[in-house]
Amino acid sequence: MKKKTSVFISGGGIGGLTIGLKLAKCGVDVTVVEKLPGPTPVYKGELLQPKSLDILDKLNLLNPTLENGHTIKELDLVEMTSRLKEIDTSVMKYDVIPSDYAYSLMIHHEKIKEIVRDEALKYPHFHYIPNSICKGFRENYAIVKKDKKEEIHVEADFFIGAEGRTSATRNEMGINVKESIYNHHFLTVTFPRPKDFTRGKIISTHDRFLGLFPLPNNEVRSVYLIPAGKYKELRKQSLDYVYKLYTDLVPELEGYVNKIDSWKKIQLMIPLAYHSSQYVQGNKAIIGDAAHTVHPMAGEGMNMAIQDGDVLGELLCDMYGQDKLHEDNLNWFPKVRKNRVKHQMQLSHLSALAYSYPYRPITWLRRKTLSRIEEDPVLHFKQMLNISGLGIWKESAVDRLSQTGIWPLRTKINQQKKEAKLFANSDDYPWKQEGLV
Numbered sequence: 001m002k003k004k005t006s007v008f009i010s011g012g013g014i015g016g017l018t019i020g021l022k023l024a025k026c027g028v029d030v031t032v033v034e035k036l037p038g039p040t041p042v043y044k045g046e047l048l049q050p051k052s053l054d055i056l057d058k059l060n061l062l063n064p065t066l067e068n069g070h071t072i073k074e075l076d077l078v079e080m081t082s083r084l085k086e087i088d089t090s091v092m093k094y095d096v097i098p099s100d101y102a103y104s105l106m107i108h109h110e111k112i113k114e115i116v117r118d119e120a121l122k123y124p125h126f127h128y129i130p131n132s133i134c135k136g137f138r139e140n141y142a143i144v145k146k147d148k149k150e151e152i153h154v155e156a157d158f159f160i161g162a163e164g165r166t167s168a169t170r171n172e173m174g175i176n177v178k179e180s181i182y183n184h185h186f187l188t189v190t191f192p193r194p195k196d197f198t199r200g201k202i203i204s205t206h207d208r209f210l211g212l213f214p215l216p217n218n219e220v221r222s223v224y225l226i227p228a229g230k231y232k233e234l235r236k237q238s239l240d241y242v243y244k245l246y247t248d249l250v251p252e253l254e255g256y257v258n259k260i261d262s263w264k265k266i267q268l269m270i271p272l273a274y275h276s277s278q279y280v281q282g283n284k285a286i287i288g289d290a291a292h293t294v295h296p297m298a299g300e301g302m303n304m305a306i307q308d309g310d311v312l313g314e315l316l317c318d319m320y321g322q323d324k325l326h327e328d329n330l331n332w333f334p335k336v337r338k339n340r341v342k343h344q345m346q347l348s349h350l351s352a353l354a355y356s357y358p359y360r361p362i363t364w365l366r367r368k369t370l371s372r373i374e375e376d377p378v379l380h381f382k383q384m385l386n387i388s389g390l391g392i393w394k395e396s397a398v399d400r401l402s403q404t405g406i407w408p409l410r411t412k413i414n415q416q417k418k419e420a421k422l423f424a425n426s427d428d429y430p431w432k433q434e435g436l437v
């Protein structure tokens, strides 16, 4: 069977759906093929950072997102001794950013996908084909296997690879990615939480790490760091052993974490990182995890996919709107996104290093750095801005010295200076000023 569309998207994850909705909204015919037949119980990213909330607002989806999510304005970073006595708590506040979106939001991954997909399906020129795999490409069409039997050839002007880590489009573009692996893995599981456990919380000792991120409906998503390769051995332990790992660090979880009734609910998450050298080739582009995968420590993976979808979607909308379909225009996409992605990957990598080596000097440095970030308004703003995706302000030598206490604390930061660091429309979509070919 043959089919024609303007933009073909391989992969209906959060990245593919975001760009699909953007294109549908501006009247472009778009086809999304998705391998899975329906929702999956596999955990994926659930933390929406401020820039993604801004994008969802522009897509008129902020209200349903807020209704189905749990807002997090502050994160408590708790440091404990090996004897499990609390020694320090630093609080990271999103409201140091001068923005309407000075908060993050926890939402089930399948829920946010459903919200975006349902909105897109309102447009007759948005075509969503589940249970279908993009097998590869010929000259101007994609080969899709639908329902494991029927083969469809989808002809299109542009082909977007949004298939996540195993990307048929990236393979077609002949791009190899070099994966960095880490010395640790995570157990990840969602379970009920006490009603008043509403703040994001990271608890660490010199050799333990637990991240807790409240979800709506009194649930909490947890990530517990384990040494790489330890999972098989751990799975032989009773669930009581797991409960204790959690309640040792957060006693108030007693009676809640115990609701995990099977090891099957606890998933192993193996962090890795790679960054493709190229995002665009001819009339093909890759977005989200197909182009870059990031360590999950800073909660950026899903956000980077949404932010890619926004920029490439806006670009394609303008190309169709101005009837300027030359494929060279696609190069605006890496021009905007590549450095931002690189910076967020570095942030995530550094956070991972800070929490994953069980050496006391590293623990000391982490504690010192976190309390300085809390106290120094320049460091605090930079940290939250860089995580938020709303702007970039790189660390300077003075910042590094301030983090270790060698440089005195700065006491204030000018509001105008903060505002100048936020991305403007012309940073997000520079071709609007500079023109398309």
Ligand SMILES: Cc1cc2nc3c(=O)[nH]c(=O)nc-3n(C[C@H](O)[C@H](O)[C@H](O)COP(=O)(O)OP(=O)(O)OC[C@H]3O[C@@H](n4cnc5c(N)ncnc54)[C@H](O)[C@@H]3O)c2cc1C
Pocket (backbone or CB within 6 Å): 010, 011, 012, 013, 014, 015, 016, 033, 034, 035, 036, 042, 043, 044, 045, 046, 047, 132, 133, 134, 135, 162, 163, 164, 165, 166, 167, 168, 269, 287, 288, 289, 290, 296, 298, 299, 300, 301, 302, 303, 305
């Ligand atoms: C197990 C796991 C846990 C994670 N946990 C976190 C976390 O805690 N925090 C965080 O920030 N990030 C996390 N991430 C990362 C985050 O979920 C991803 O960065 C984000 O989902 C990327 O979105 P995407 O749309 O690019 O790719 P994906 O979400 O992977 O979506 C790709 C879609 O393409 C489909 N697909 C694949 N191949 C084909 C094909 N050939 N044809 C058609 N469809 C295809 C897939 O079924 C999938 O639906 C996790 C990722 C994984 C895999």
